[in-house]
Amino acid sequence: xxxxxxxxxxxxxxxxxxxxxxxxxxxxYRGLLRRYHRTLDLMSERGLEALDEKLDDARAYxxxxxxxxxxxxxxxxxxxxxxPGVVLAATLPERAVVWVExxxxxxxxxxxxxxxxxxxxxxxxAGDVRTLTREGLPGPxxxxxAQAVAGWTDLYAWTRHLHAERVVFVVxxxxxxxxxxxxxxxxxxxxxxxxxxxxxxRGGTLVVLSxxxxxxxx
Numbered sequence: 001x002x003x004x005x006x007x008x009x010x011x012x013x014x015x016x017x018x019x020x021x022x023x024x025x026x027x028x029y030r031g032l033l034r035r036y037h038r039t040l041d042l043m044s045e046r047g048l049e050a051l052d053e054k055l056d057d058a059r060a061y062x063x064x065x066x067x068x069x070x071x072x073x074x075x076x077x078x079x080x081x082x083x084p085g086v087v088l089a090a091t092l093p094e095r096a097v098v099w100v101e102x103x104x105x106x107x108x109x110x111x112x113x114x115x116x117x118x119x120x121x122x123x124x125x126a127g128d129v130r131t132l133t134r135e136g137l138p139g140p141x142x143x144x145x146a147q148a149v150a151g152w153t154d155l156y157a158w159t160r161h162l163h164a165e166r167v168v169f170v171v172x173x174x175x176x177x178x179x180x181x182x183x184x185x186x187x188x189x190x191x192x193x194x195x196x197x198x199x200x201x202r203g204g205t206l207v208v209l210s211x212x213x214x215x216x217x218x
Protein backbone atom coordinates (compact mmCIF):
# COMPACT_ATOMS: atom_id res chain seq x y z
CA UNK A 1 0.00 0.00 0.00
CA UNK A 2 1.40 3.35 -1.05
CA UNK A 3 1.38 5.95 1.72
CA UNK A 4 0.31 9.40 0.63
CA UNK A 5 1.78 11.58 3.32
CA UNK A 6 1.13 11.26 7.04
CA UNK A 7 -0.89 13.55 9.26
CA UNK A 8 -0.08 11.94 12.59
CA UNK A 9 -2.81 9.28 12.41
CA UNK A 10 -0.74 6.30 11.32
CA UNK A 11 1.31 3.80 13.21
CA UNK A 12 -1.53 2.45 15.34
CA UNK A 13 0.51 -0.68 16.02
CA UNK A 14 -2.43 -3.08 16.02
CA UNK A 15 -1.69 -6.62 17.12
CA UNK A 16 -1.81 -8.90 14.08
CA UNK A 17 -2.48 -12.63 14.30
CA UNK A 18 0.17 -15.10 13.16
CA UNK A 19 -0.12 -16.93 9.85
CA UNK A 20 -1.45 -20.23 11.23
CA UNK A 21 -4.66 -18.98 12.91
CA UNK A 22 -5.41 -16.63 10.01
CA UNK A 23 -4.95 -19.45 7.49
CA UNK A 24 -7.15 -21.78 9.55
CA UNK A 25 -9.94 -19.20 9.77
CA UNK A 26 -9.80 -18.45 6.05
CA UNK A 27 -9.86 -22.14 5.12
CA UNK A 28 -12.88 -22.67 7.36
CA TYR A 29 -14.56 -19.70 5.69
CA ARG A 30 -13.69 -21.07 2.26
CA GLY A 31 -15.33 -24.38 3.10
CA LEU A 32 -18.51 -22.70 4.34
CA LEU A 33 -18.70 -20.57 1.20
CA ARG A 34 -18.38 -23.62 -1.00
CA ARG A 35 -21.11 -25.39 0.95
CA TYR A 36 -23.65 -22.57 1.13
CA HIS A 37 -22.92 -20.19 -1.74
CA ARG A 38 -25.85 -21.46 -3.81
CA THR A 39 -28.47 -22.15 -1.17
CA LEU A 40 -27.97 -18.78 0.56
CA ASP A 41 -27.28 -16.81 -2.64
CA LEU A 42 -23.85 -15.73 -1.38
CA MET A 43 -21.65 -15.76 -4.46
CA SER A 44 -21.75 -16.86 -8.08
CA GLU A 45 -19.72 -19.79 -9.37
CA ARG A 46 -17.46 -17.31 -11.17
CA GLY A 47 -17.02 -15.33 -7.96
CA LEU A 48 -16.13 -18.49 -6.08
CA GLU A 49 -13.51 -19.33 -8.72
CA ALA A 50 -11.96 -15.91 -8.10
CA LEU A 51 -12.00 -16.28 -4.31
CA ASP A 52 -8.20 -16.21 -3.95
CA GLU A 53 -8.08 -12.82 -5.67
CA LYS A 54 -10.92 -11.56 -3.49
CA LEU A 55 -9.05 -12.71 -0.41
CA ASP A 56 -5.93 -10.86 -1.58
CA ASP A 57 -7.97 -7.67 -1.87
CA ALA A 58 -9.38 -8.26 1.62
CA ARG A 59 -5.84 -8.58 3.00
CA ALA A 60 -5.15 -5.08 1.68
CA TYR A 61 -8.05 -3.82 3.82
CA UNK A 62 -6.61 -5.57 6.85
CA UNK A 63 -3.17 -4.05 6.29
CA UNK A 64 -4.69 -0.60 5.96
CA UNK A 65 -6.69 -0.89 9.18
CA UNK A 66 -3.72 -2.31 11.07
CA UNK A 67 -1.52 0.55 9.87
CA UNK A 68 -3.81 3.54 10.11
CA UNK A 69 -6.79 3.00 12.44
CA UNK A 70 -6.58 4.32 15.98
CA UNK A 71 -8.06 2.62 19.06
CA UNK A 72 -11.70 1.67 18.75
CA UNK A 73 -13.86 -0.78 16.89
CA UNK A 74 -14.19 -1.42 13.17
CA UNK A 75 -17.51 -1.33 11.34
CA UNK A 76 -17.72 -3.11 7.98
CA UNK A 77 -20.73 -1.78 6.09
CA UNK A 78 -22.42 -4.13 3.63
CA UNK A 79 -20.48 -7.21 4.68
CA UNK A 80 -22.25 -9.40 2.12
CA UNK A 81 -20.70 -12.86 1.90
CA UNK A 82 -17.90 -11.90 4.29
CA UNK A 83 -15.23 -9.94 2.46
CA PRO A 84 -13.27 -8.07 3.61
CA GLY A 85 -14.80 -8.61 7.05
CA VAL A 86 -13.64 -12.18 7.65
CA VAL A 87 -10.02 -11.38 6.79
CA LEU A 88 -10.14 -8.21 8.91
CA ALA A 89 -11.40 -10.06 11.96
CA ALA A 90 -9.07 -13.04 11.54
CA THR A 91 -6.00 -10.86 11.00
CA LEU A 92 -6.77 -8.42 13.83
CA PRO A 93 -8.21 -10.64 16.59
CA GLU A 94 -7.75 -8.02 19.31
CA ARG A 95 -9.98 -5.53 17.49
CA ALA A 96 -13.75 -5.48 17.96
CA VAL A 97 -15.39 -5.78 14.53
CA VAL A 98 -19.04 -5.30 13.57
CA TRP A 99 -20.25 -6.81 10.31
CA VAL A 100 -23.36 -4.97 9.08
CA GLU A 101 -25.49 -6.74 6.48
CA UNK A 102 -29.11 -5.94 5.62
CA UNK A 103 -29.89 -9.21 3.81
CA UNK A 104 -31.07 -11.75 6.36
CA UNK A 105 -29.73 -14.89 4.74
CA UNK A 106 -26.29 -13.39 4.38
CA UNK A 107 -26.35 -12.12 7.94
CA UNK A 108 -27.25 -15.64 9.09
CA UNK A 109 -24.29 -16.98 7.13
CA UNK A 110 -21.97 -14.39 8.67
CA UNK A 111 -23.02 -15.47 12.15
CA UNK A 112 -22.20 -19.04 11.20
CA UNK A 113 -18.78 -17.96 9.91
CA UNK A 114 -17.94 -15.99 13.06
CA UNK A 115 -18.74 -19.01 15.23
CA UNK A 116 -17.02 -21.62 13.06
CA UNK A 117 -13.87 -19.52 12.60
CA UNK A 118 -13.61 -18.70 16.31
CA UNK A 119 -13.87 -14.94 15.73
CA UNK A 120 -14.84 -14.05 19.26
CA UNK A 121 -14.74 -10.26 18.94
CA UNK A 122 -17.09 -10.12 15.95
CA UNK A 123 -20.69 -9.00 16.14
CA UNK A 124 -23.11 -9.41 13.24
CA UNK A 125 -25.82 -6.81 12.76
CA ALA A 126 -28.65 -7.87 10.47
CA GLY A 127 -30.01 -4.48 9.48
CA ASP A 128 -29.23 -0.90 8.54
CA VAL A 129 -26.07 0.64 10.00
CA ARG A 130 -28.02 3.83 10.71
CA THR A 131 -29.92 2.00 13.44
CA LEU A 132 -26.75 0.83 15.19
CA THR A 133 -26.18 2.68 18.47
CA ARG A 134 -23.07 3.52 20.47
CA GLU A 135 -24.56 1.59 23.38
CA GLY A 136 -24.46 -1.53 21.24
CA LEU A 137 -20.73 -1.18 20.53
CA PRO A 138 -17.66 -1.90 22.65
CA GLY A 139 -16.38 1.61 21.93
CA PRO A 140 -16.37 4.42 19.38
CA UNK A 141 -15.76 3.53 15.74
CA UNK A 142 -12.18 4.14 14.65
CA UNK A 143 -12.50 2.66 11.15
CA UNK A 144 -15.26 2.16 8.60
CA UNK A 145 -14.67 -0.30 5.77
CA ALA A 146 -16.77 -0.98 2.69
CA GLN A 147 -16.45 -2.36 -0.81
CA ALA A 148 -19.12 -1.16 -3.24
CA VAL A 149 -21.84 0.03 -0.88
CA ALA A 150 -21.97 3.80 -1.41
CA GLY A 151 -19.85 6.92 -1.71
CA TRP A 152 -17.84 8.41 1.12
CA THR A 153 -20.43 11.06 1.97
CA ASP A 154 -23.22 8.51 2.42
CA LEU A 155 -21.01 6.16 4.43
CA TYR A 156 -19.97 9.06 6.64
CA ALA A 157 -23.56 10.27 7.15
CA TRP A 158 -24.79 6.75 7.97
CA THR A 159 -22.09 6.15 10.59
CA ARG A 160 -21.24 9.58 12.02
CA HIS A 161 -23.23 8.97 15.23
CA LEU A 162 -20.77 6.15 15.99
CA HIS A 163 -17.47 7.85 15.20
CA ALA A 164 -14.44 8.33 17.39
CA GLU A 165 -12.93 11.81 17.48
CA ARG A 166 -11.10 10.92 14.29
CA VAL A 167 -12.11 8.11 11.96
CA VAL A 168 -10.45 6.28 9.09
CA PHE A 169 -12.41 5.20 6.01
CA VAL A 170 -11.00 2.28 4.02
CA VAL A 171 -13.05 2.02 0.84
CA UNK A 172 -12.71 0.65 -2.70
CA UNK A 173 -13.25 3.44 -5.21
CA UNK A 174 -13.24 3.88 -9.00
CA UNK A 175 -10.98 5.90 -11.32
CA UNK A 176 -12.41 9.29 -10.24
CA UNK A 177 -11.65 8.82 -6.56
CA UNK A 178 -9.43 11.92 -6.28
CA UNK A 179 -12.31 14.14 -7.43
CA UNK A 180 -14.62 12.33 -5.01
CA UNK A 181 -12.31 13.16 -2.11
CA UNK A 182 -12.72 16.88 -2.77
CA UNK A 183 -16.52 16.58 -2.97
CA UNK A 184 -16.51 14.59 0.26
CA UNK A 185 -14.53 17.31 2.02
CA UNK A 186 -17.02 19.93 0.85
CA UNK A 187 -19.91 17.81 2.14
CA UNK A 188 -18.55 17.46 5.68
CA UNK A 189 -16.83 20.85 5.88
CA UNK A 190 -13.45 19.33 6.73
CA UNK A 191 -10.43 18.32 4.70
CA UNK A 192 -10.00 14.55 4.32
CA UNK A 193 -6.39 13.38 4.53
CA UNK A 194 -5.48 10.70 2.01
CA UNK A 195 -3.27 8.40 4.04
CA UNK A 196 -2.67 5.73 1.41
CA UNK A 197 -3.95 4.24 -1.83
CA UNK A 198 -3.45 0.87 -3.51
CA UNK A 199 -4.62 -0.65 -6.76
CA UNK A 200 -6.55 -3.85 -6.12
CA UNK A 201 -6.24 -7.00 -8.14
CA ARG A 202 -10.00 -7.26 -8.73
CA GLY A 203 -10.18 -3.67 -9.96
CA GLY A 204 -10.51 -0.28 -8.35
CA THR A 205 -8.34 1.48 -5.81
CA LEU A 206 -8.35 0.98 -2.07
CA VAL A 207 -8.26 4.47 -0.56
CA VAL A 208 -7.58 5.25 3.10
CA LEU A 209 -8.96 8.58 4.33
CA SER A 210 -8.65 10.16 7.77
CA UNK A 211 -11.32 12.71 8.74
CA UNK A 212 -12.73 14.26 11.91
CA UNK A 213 -15.57 12.15 13.28
CA UNK A 214 -19.19 13.18 13.64
CA UNK A 215 -19.33 16.23 11.34
CA UNK A 216 -22.83 17.09 10.06
CA UNK A 217 -23.06 16.61 6.30
CA UNK A 218 -24.13 19.58 4.24
